[in-house]
Every structure is written in structure tokens, then in C-alpha cells.
Amino acid sequence: MSLLEQLIDALRVLPGVGQKSAQRMAYHVLGRGREGGARLATALAEAVEKIGHCARCRDFSETPVCPTCASASRDAQTLCAVETPADRLAIEQATGYRGFYFVLQGRLSPLDGIGPRELGLDLLAARLAEGEVRELIIATNPTVEGEATAHYLAQIARQHGVRPSRPAHGLPLGGELEFVDRGTLSHAFGSRSEVE
Amino acid sequence: MSLLEQLIDALRVLPGVGQKSAQRMAYHVLGRGREGGARLATALAEAVEKIGHCARCRDFSETPVCPTCASASRDAQTLCAVETPADRLAIEQATGYRGFYFVLQGRLSPLDGIGPRELGLDLLAARLAEGEVRELIIATNPTVEGEATAHYLAQIARQHGVRPSRPAHGLPLGGELEFVDRGTLSHAFGSRSEVE
Numbered sequence: 392m393s394l395l396e397q398l399i400d401a402l403r404v405l406p407g408v409g410q411k412s413a414q415r416m417a418y419h420v421l422g423r424g425r426e427g428g429a430r431l432a433t434a435l436a437e438a439v440e441k442i443g444h445c446a447r448c449r450d451f452s453e454t455p456v457c458p459t460c461a462s463a464s465r466d467a468q469t470l471c472a473v474e475t476p477a478d479r480l481a482i483e484q485a486t487g488y489r490g491f492y493f494v495l496q497g498r499l500s501p502l503d504g505i506g507p508r509e510l511g512l513d514l515l516a517a518r519l520a521e522g523e524v525r526e527l528i529i530a531t532n533p534t535v536e537g538e539a540t541a542h543y544l545a546q547i548a549r550q551h552g553v554r555p556s557r558p559a560h561g562l563p564l565g566g567e568l569e570f571v572d573r574g575t576l577s578h579a580f581g582s583r584s585e586v587e
Numbered sequence: 588m589s590l591l592e593q594l595i596d597a598l599r600v601l602p603g604v605g606q607k608s609a610q611r612m613a614y615h616v617l618g619r620g621r622e623g624g625a626r627l628a629t630a631l632a633e634a635v636e637k638i639g640h641c642a643r644c645r646d647f648s649e650t651p652v653c654p655t656c657a658s659a660s661r662d663a664q665t666l667c668a669v670e671t672p673a674d675r676l677a678i679e680q681a682t683g684y685r686g687f688y689f690v691l692q693g694r695l696s697p698l699d700g701i702g703p704r705e706l707g708l709d710l711l712a713a714r715l716a717e718g719e720v721r722e723l724i725i726a727t728n729p730t731v732e733g734e735a736t737a738h739y740l741a742q743i744a745r746q747h748g749v750r751p752s753r754p755a756h757g758l759p760l761g762g763e764l765e766f767v768d769r770g771t772l773s774h775a776f777g778s779r780s781e782v783e
Binding site: 407 | 590593594598600601602603611613614615617620625626628629630631632633635636637638647649671672673
């Protein structure tokens with residue numbers, strides 16, 4: 392296999408990249424992006440080698456404990472459990488949340504062999520047992536598996552005397568009623584609140 | 588900048604990859620594709636370092652002369668000029684063409700500073716002057732700039748007593764008349780051929 396073919400093949404490891412996109416990417420890098428390509432090669436090699444998981448929150452981290460978990464200025468009484476590092480980043484960027492996080496790196500999915508152990512729930516239980524956390528915000532996705540995971544996490548929280556909570560569900564801001572899916576609309580109607 | 592941020596930033600060199608996709612790619616590689624990520628890093632570094640241009644056809648090549656140009660079993664009387672390596676690959680894969688190629692690596696575009704020199708047209712002229720080539724198939728894209736380039740290439744061919752030709756334009760196979768663009772339909776009508 393030629394180097395070009397090897398490159399096209401290797402690019403397909405990226406999500407959403409098929410044969411055709413991989414070809415276009417390879418030609419682009421060789422044609423006008425060699426400097427960027429070399430930088431990407433270095434960044435990839437370093438990231439794969441040096442980025443591990445934070446011992447406290449399981450998020451990706453270059454250091455044994457990630458900067459967020461090492462921060463002294465965050466509120467230790469709230470812990471927010473999310474499925475993925477991307478979810479954590481979205482919450483961190485969009486909200487003013489100043490507590491700590493716990494990244495499950497997945498959701499309960501027995502059929503795929505993903506159980507409590509794979510999600511590091513023993514680590515979560517140990518964290519809650521420390522006694523500092525008062526509220527566990529369970530921000531798993533509103534999917535069947537996400538809800539099942541949330542249910543399980545809520546149980547663990549209650550066992551440790553921690554109050555479990557979930558972000559509100561309802562109509563997205565700026566969305567139009569007409570185009571909202573039926574489940575969301577029905578839920579939003581059921582959870583309506585009085586206008587002050 | 589953390590290694591993760593560096594990786595996300597570096598991934599944006601790839602065409603069609605914005606901030607959000609780069610983030611998803613980085614998380615995917617770190618989460619479930621570390622082996623593939625390491626392979627991609629190596630493939631990229633090697634490709635960027637070792638792939639140059641073929642001295643005969645200007646296509647990407649690991650060797651001074653690419654395997655196609657070095658082949659003794661191809662027809663030296665036809666040469667096919669294309670804009671990009673991807674065009675060359677498409678023709679090679681779809682047609683039974685067994686002649687040689689010449690890859691312009693672009694098209695005439697004076698506003699972008701791309702003239703005959705940038706397309707290696709001196710190399711093409713020297714190739715035609717060798718006297719072996721009888722026909723130059725000009726497979727540039729049917730865009731304004733591609734047509735201008737084709738016109739220019741045809742002149743060079745005639746100067747060297749080489750017959751210039753272009754692939755046929757018309758209705759795509761399997762296409763429906765109703766959805767074909769007006770220019771193509773009009774051209775196809777003008778170039779209609781008698782049914783035998």
C-alpha cells in the first residue's frame with residue numbers, strides 16, 4: 392500500500408469520514424496544507440500518548456488530576472454527572488455552573504457490555520461517600536439509556552444522602568411550538584408553571 | 588493551550604472540519620480510537636515528509652517518477668491533462684484509459700496568481716515536444732476557468748502538432764431530463780447524434 396493509500400486509510404478512523412472525504416483530506420493536506428498536516432501529526436501523536444483520564448472526574452486530562460478538579464475556587468457541594476467530555480464542555484461553556492463534574496464516559500448499556508464498572512460508578516460512590524457533595528446534578532442525555540443511567544445514579548446519590556437533580560426538560564428557547572417533537576411538547580405542557 | 592486544544596485546533600486544517608467537528612474528532616480519537624489516532628499521526632508525518640511530485644506528470648508520488656509514468660505497458664501516444672490528482676484517480680478508476688496523465692495541480696486563474704508557470708505548462712510543452720504524444724485529452728472541469736485552461740492547452744497542443752480533444756459533454760447517464768441544468772440540456776440538444 393502506498394503512503395498516500397495508507398494516509399487515506401488512516402484518516403477514516405475519524406468519525407464521519409468515509410473513503411471520499413478521506414481522499415479529499417489527504418489531497419488537501421499534500422496540496423496546500425503540508426505545514427498544517429505536520430502540525431496535526433505532532434498534535435495527534437502527543438495527545439494520544441500524553442492525554443489520560445483525570446483520577447477525580449474521569450475527563451480527559453494531561454495531568455493526573457485535571458485543572459477543573461484541582462481548582463480551589465469551585466463549589467465542592469455540587470457535582471454534575473455527564474455522559475461525555477463534550478457534554479461537560481457544553482455545560483461549562485453555556486452555563487454559569489461552578490461546581491465539579493463527573494464524566495461517565497458512556498451510559499449504562501448492558502447489551503454493549505457497559506455496566507456500572509465501565510462508567511466508574513464505584514469512583515462516583517467513593518466521591519459521594521467523602522461527604523462534601525450535597526447535590527448531584529444528573530445531566531445524562533434524555534434518551535432511554537440516558538434516563539436509565541440517571542435513575543441508577545439517583546439511587547446511588549440517595550444511598551449517600553446526596554440530593555439528586557436533573558436539568559429541566561421543556562421547549563427549547565427560540566424554538567417554535569409547531570416544530571417541537573411530540574414528547575417534548577407533551578412534557579412541557581405537563582410541567583407548565585404559573586405566570587407570576 | 589492544552590494538548591487537547593492543540594489537537595482540536597490542528598484538526599481544523601482538514602477541509603470541511605470546523606470547531607465542532609474537530610472537537611468531536613478529538614474526543615473520538617481519545618475515547619475509542621487511540622490506536623487509529625497513533626496510526627494516523629504516523630501516516631500523516633510520513634506522507635507530508637516523503638510524498639513529493641512526479642517529475643513526469645506532477646501527480647503526488649513517493650518516488651521521483653510515479654508508478655503510472657514508470658509503467659511500460661501504457662500507451663505513450665495519448666496524454667490526459669487533469670486539474671487535480673483526484674480527477675486523475677476518478678478517470679483511472681472509472682474508465683479504461685491506458686495512456687499517461689499530466690496533473691496541472693490547478694487551473695489558470697490570473698486573479699489568484701496562477702498562470703502557465705504554476706501549472707507546469709513548460710513541462711507539458713517539453714513533454715509534447717518529445718514527439719511521442721499524438722493526442723492530448725484535455726479533461727479540465729467544465730467551469731469558466733477550466734474552459735479557459737482547456738483553450739490554452741489546446742493551443743499548446745496544436746503548436747506541437749498534437750491533436751487536442753475533450754471528453755463529451757451531455758446528459759449524465761441515469762439522470763432525468765427534468766432535473767438537468769439548462770446549460771447542460773441546451774448543450775446536449777445542440778450536440779445530438781442520429782440514432783442508428
